[in-house]
Amino acid sequence: MTDRRIVVLQSFPEPRATTNPYIVMLAQAIRAQGDAELLTFSWRTALTRRYDVFHIHWPEILVEGRTPLRALVRQLLTTLLLVRLAVLRIPVVRTVHNLELPEGINRRQRFLLGRFARLTTLRITLNPLTPLPEGAEAVTILHGHYRGWFEGVPRRSTVPGRLGYFGLIRRYKNVEGLVAAFRGLPRDASLQIGGRPSTPELAADITALAAGDDRISLSFGFLTDEELVAIATAAQLVVLPYREMHNSGGTLAALSLDRPVLIPDNDVNRALAAEVGEAWVRRYPGELTTEVLLHALEAVRDDPPTGRPDLSAREWTAVGAEHVGAYRRAVQLAGARSHATAAAQRRRYSW
Structure with missing residues (x-):
């Protein structure tokens, strides 16, 4: 052989x-x-x-x-x-x-x-x-990592106070919780969500939660590379509030585009933060709340990560x-x- x-x-x-x-x-x-x-x-x-x-x-x-x-x-x-x-x-x-x-x-x-x-x-x-x-x-x-994959795809200028979510939308990914927690943030914050919901019912639930808040932008459907990069790079912070997270391609996609992420706190994500740099991987315990989002936004505004995430092992x-x-x-x-x-x-x- x-x-x-x-x-x-x-x-x-x-x-x-x-x-x-x-x-x-x-x-x-x-x-x-x-x-x-x-x-x-x-x-x-x-x-x-x-x-x-x-x-x-x-x-x-x-x-x-x-x-x-x-x-x-x-x-x-x-x-x-x-x-x-x-x-x-x-x-x-x-x-x-x-x-x-x-x-x-x-x-x-x-x-x-x-x-x-x-x-x-x-x-x-x-x-x-x-x-x-x-x-x-x-x-x-x-x-x-995804650095080579996204090479040459146009990037957007970062919008202060912008939170972004991209990728497949399933119940366990808790996009509904992200929308609910976001609505309590100050008026200068904004949220952009893009991805294909797993069911029409889930899309309807998220749409209903976002109704009446013009700071929330929803784009349901398959994302092209250009659309994904636009959402990620316009965000000051990418938020992936999965109820269960063990291996996340979305997290690596955001890091490959040099965007900090907010993800649940667990052993795997702590190890990822130690690998790529703590400032790039912000974590929260328990449920996602308005206070968690506010604290994370303040952290990336007051102490933004520098350089690039260390993805050399990937x-x-x-x-x-x-x-x-x-x-x-x-x-x-x-x-x-x-x-x-x-x-x-x-x-x-x-x-």
């Missing part, structure tokens, strides 16, 4: 305009290594092509569908894929983006996701504080090399387990 290129099937399809930039940059970084061939996902490729490793990011995507029929078809195809991975002993590498399974999944989906978990040979964590199952093999590879060249190293390790682990299983069977049936 060390003498030839390793072939890796990723769980994402060929990137499109709306694809998460992390996925695009990861594919570019892996291909740039020269000793790995990266295949993007299609069911034909997954079920018929030869590959050494299957790298899965968000396994729930494989068992979901826009309609019940599409979801059932995907679940049947996922079952075939699981059988192929098990029979051919193809190691599974999983990047642990989220700690919990998504809400609303049914028993069949939960079963299939559990099978993926049991087949996983190696987990990639995006920070060293990610909890793992007992005995799980894992390696930490930090989430790369260069994509290193990220790509570390992924290829993880794939080779997964192949070695799978080989060792296969030999151990074969040896155990020989002992079992020897007389």
Whole structure:
């Protein structure tokens, strides 16, 4: 294996305009290594092509569908894929983006996701504080930055007193709480929110909370890079008030654009602040309140961060090399387990 290129099937399809930039940059970084061939996902490729490793990011995507029929078809195809991975002993590498399974999944989906978990040979964590199952093999590879991705995209002048939020809008991201807390701020403050809500009901709730306050600007829908950069760089402070935050691409996007962030206080975010600079990562305990927002705005006004956040540990060249190293390790682990299983069977049936 060390003498030839390793072939890796990723769980994402060929990137499109709306694809998460992390996925695009990861594919570019892996291909740039020269000793790995990266295949993007299609069911034909997954079920018929030869590959050494299957790298899965968000396994729930494989068992979901826009309609019940599409979801059932995907679940049947996922079952075939699981059988192929098990029979051919193809190691599974999983990047642990989220700690919990998504809400609303049914028993069949939960079963299939559990099978993926049991087949996983190696987990990639995006920070060293990610909890793992007992005995799980894992390696930490930090989430790369977005500086190269946003290079050349026009930036806006910072608006004093401006708070900004960008990204997908889901219930757990607590945008409703941000709007409610903002409304108590002085009149010279403003709030700009941009992103695609997960449901029409959520969009309606946020719109109702913002009604009558002309300082609040709402832009619902997919954000282009230009729109995201405009929101982030116009903000004096980017606020990401998630109720649960473990790995946040939005935080790294803001830092990559040299904007300070306000995020919940936890072990992961304290470690991030120590890494990039405390002045860039402001944190709050408990619930987001008007007092929290006011204090954070006063802090960035009176003691603004200087220079740039230190993102040197998140260069994509290193990220790509570390992924290829993880794939080779997964192949070695799978080989060792296969030999151990074969040896155990020989002992079992020897007389």
